[in-house]
Amino acid sequence: MRFVLDAEQRLFGETLDKLLTEAAPFGVARDWAAGRHEPGLALWRSLAGAGVLALAVPESAGGAGPLPVELVTAFHELGRHGVPGPYAETVATAVLLGRLPGGSPASAWLPAIADGTAVVSLALPPAVPYALDADVAGLVLTVDGQELRAAVPGEARTSLDPARRLFAVTPGEVIAEEAAAAAAEGYDMGALVCAAQLVGLGRRLLEVSVDHVRTRRQFGRPIGEFQAVRHHLANALVGLEYARPLVHGAALSYGTPDFARDVSAAKVSAAEAAYAAARIALQVHGAIGYTDEYDPSLLIRKARALHSAWGSPAAHRARVMSALA
Amino acid sequence: MDLDLSAAESFRAEVRHWLRAHVPATPLPSLETGEGFAAHRAWERELHAARLSVVSWPEEYGGRNATPLEWLVFEEEYYAAGAPGRVGQNGVNLLAPTLFRYGTPEQLARVLPPMASGEVIWAQAWSEPGAGSDLASLRATATRADGGWLLNGQKTWSSRAAFADRGFGPFRSDPEAERHRGLTYLMFPLDAPGVTRRPIGRIDGKPAFAELFFDDVFVPDRDVIGDPGEGWRVAMSTTGNERGLTLRSPGRFLAAADRLVELWRERGDASDTALRDRVADAWIRARAYRLKGFETISRTDDIGAESSVNKVFWSELDVALHETALDLLGPDGELAGEWLEGYVFSLAGPIYAGTNEIQRDVIAERVLGLPRAGR
Ligand SMILES: Cc1cc2nc3c(=O)[nH]c(=O)nc-3n(C[C@H](O)[C@H](O)[C@H](O)COP(=O)(O)OP(=O)(O)OC[C@H]3O[C@@H](n4cnc5c(N)ncnc54)[C@H](O)[C@@H]3O)c2cc1C
Numbered sequence: 001m002r003f004v005l006d007a008e009q010r011l012f013g014e015t016l017d018k019l020l021t022e023a024a025p026f027g028v029a030r031d032w033a034a035g036r037h038e039p040g041l042a043l044w045r046s047l048a049g050a051g052v053l054a055l056a057v058p059e060s061a062g063g064a065g066p067l068p069v070e071l072v073t074a075f076h077e078l079g080r081h082g083v084p085g086p087y088a089e090t091v092a093t094a095v096l097l098g099r100l101p102g103g104s105p106a107s108a109w110l111p112a113i114a115d116g117t118a119v120v121s122l123a124l125p126p127a128v129p130y131a132l133d134a135d136v137a138g139l140v141l142t143v144d145g146q147e148l149r150a151a152v153p154g155e156a157r158t159s160l161d162p163a164r165r166l167f168a169v170t171p172g173e174v175i176a177e178e179a180a181a182a183a184a185e186g187y188d189m190g191a192l193v194c195a196a197q198l199v200g201l202g203r204r205l206l207e208v209s210v211d212h213v214r215t216r217r218q219f220g221r222p223i224g225e226f227q228a229v230r231h232h233l234a235n236a237l238v239g240l241e242y243a244r245p246l247v248h249g250a251a252l253s254y255g256t257p258d259f260a261r262d263v264s265a266a267k268v269s270a271a272e273a274a275y276a277a278a279r280i281a282l283q284v285h286g287a288i289g290y291t292d293e294y295d296p297s298l299l300i301r302k303a304r305a306l307h308s309a310w311g312s313p314a315a316h317r318a319r320v321m322s323a324l325a
Numbered sequence: 326m327d328l329d330l331s332a333a334e335s336f337r338a339e340v341r342h343w344l345r346a347h348v349p350a351t352p353l354p355s356l357e358t359g360e361g362f363a364a365h366r367a368w369e370r371e372l373h374a375a376r377l378s379v380v381s382w383p384e385e386y387g388g389r390n391a392t393p394l395e396w397l398v399f400e401e402e403y404y405a406a407g408a409p410g411r412v413g414q415n416g417v418n419l420l421a422p423t424l425f426r427y428g429t430p431e432q433l434a435r436v437l438p439p440m441a442s443g444e445v446i447w448a449q450a451w452s453e454p455g456a457g458s459d460l461a462s463l464r465a466t467a468t469r470a471d472g473g474w475l476l477n478g479q480k481t482w483s484s485r486a487a488f489a490d491r492g493f494g495p496f497r498s499d500p501e502a503e504r505h506r507g508l509t510y511l512m513f514p515l516d517a518p519g520v521t522r523r524p525i526g527r528i529d530g531k532p533a534f535a536e537l538f539f540d541d542v543f544v545p546d547r548d549v550i551g552d553p554g555e556g557w558r559v560a561m562s563t564t565g566n567e568r569g570l571t572l573r574s575p576g577r578f579l580a581a582a583d584r585l586v587e588l589w590r591e592r593g594d595a596s597d598t599a600l601r602d603r604v605a606d607a608w609i610r611a612r613a614y615r616l617k618g619f620e621t622i623s624r625t626d627d628i629g630a631e632s633s634v635n636k637v638f639w640s641e642l643d644v645a646l647h648e649t650a651l652d653l654l655g656p657d658g659e660l661a662g663e664w665l666e667g668y669v670f671s672l673a674g675p676i677y678a679g680t681n682e683i684q685r686d687v688i689a690e691r692v693l694g695l696p697r698a699g700r
Contacts, residue, residue, distance in 0.1 A: 002328070003620040221696075226698075230690075230695055233693055248616065249612070
């Protein structure tokens, strides 16, 4: 078993990092927030071209997956760069559709997910009550008991993270019966990639904060010389360093009976570590971190939003304990 | 590197089998007492006879060349079985790695086998009344004498030194030199003429550590580790072990977390979700420490200062886990017993092996690359 990435997986992460750096995703996120979706959709297509979405789609349907370790590698980068869009929702849907019993007509969407032509969103109440970016999605689904249904988006809701456009949904036409087990697996994968995204964005906030405290001077020296500041950042690192192995470990337990429990453990610590990193980033930046225009503040906001998306820490702790006790 | 967990499974089975047959049915008296120390020494002898006392060492010194993975597995089984605390731990974890790196073949052959069997138990003598976090300010001296060195001055907080056989640590051999130079790393007998030990009761009264006074204590040249004057570098090679995985292996926390979950099952109030969440967190963090351990041994590079990240993590986990247990026990939490013993022990974790404040400074400077602060 590999507890570290192999050379190919590392290269995959580096390739995505490069692609995303060139795409200037903070600007893309601001456009997305303002309803200008084209740059974000172009980025969607190039990430699909790099193979990201195919990782969630079964081979039989034109994909390469599900490959959870590669998925968390990719989502770590999506998190680091604050990429907007319903990526976790699309991945969760791909896993769900790939697991539907028998040949459901909805499975016809899978090849389009893999090649990036379909943007999909999903609501899985109660943990995922809103469909993210339903206005740009070609397919919006929800699950109602055993039934997988088309979802009819209602009004857009405003999130703390301006790039997260959330839509309440009402269940519509039935698409498949006996979908609860497939939906549970989709949920687990969505929570796992969300955890990876959180660790990535926490990492980025730590990097940005380290850069800031090395250059910002007060009292005649870099503020990074002040121990209170240094220790905040050391604490952020400790949290993130121990969240990452849980995310990787959960990816490794895909396909075993422990997967749901391990995903929950990963989501709890990723959420807590990323949120702590966000609070610390805000604190060590001072007022600039509290502004709308400072790009990393997009990540600070996203950390809070994702903290409770795909299952709150309380819900995931409860799942861990029901698996154990 | 790929870790083939199944490769260690037959070793796991052997260890589990042996422990099941040998772990004392009733816990030994606390190893922080004279009586407990002797009982734990006898236990080390038994482990050694089964070649299980120092599994990762080479065979010639009493080990069995276990891989790092096998060592992790050994530790998991050891603590899961509720086996006794390791009375020889400071020698095995803090002196042996230094000897493997800096010792002469003669020193290895002479020192390691009796350490492996528990016949000679070692105490770490670094701290002094005036030199705690600022270890480099230490003042106990080693002066040149015919064929060796004479030690003078005082060390303190030396764990189990009241009962141990020998000690090791840095002494100032060149008072003129810059403070990180001029130190020499030495081994000495605790019952040598000129050594006075005074036990110190720890917070629960048990004589867990001791002060040591040196009055012209003779140490032969063969008991110097590394070159004279290189004591700082020799000492620092130990701190990686002290802060890294070896001192506190994942198995310890996994076993404690499993017992905590069991305690929750027995005594938890299902409506107390706040407490339930803390139990979950302890279990999650123990799992994180385990997975991180696998990651660490899979790496081919030296983890270096990242061991400080480790030290902060396990020491805080240990306190939180035991606090949760005491909270679960409610009014029984204050009563003497295994949970309380574990709690008292955990409270020292953020202090020894370099306080967590010092570790955070190390992380800031050497892992995150922040500017050096005036320390
Ligand atoms: C149970 C136990 C077992 C021990 N066993 C041994 C042993 O076997 N051998 C041995 O040699 N020693 C041992 N020690 C001693 C241990 O190594 C020291 O306690 C430790 O290094 C701290 O030194 P100090 O106690 O003098 O505290 P101090 O250094 O005085 O520190 C007091 C407080 O000040 C803080 N502080 C100090 N400097 C800084 C700074 N630059 N920045 C921020 N905060 C700072 C510390 O973090 C701490 O909170 C043991 C200690 C305990 C509690």
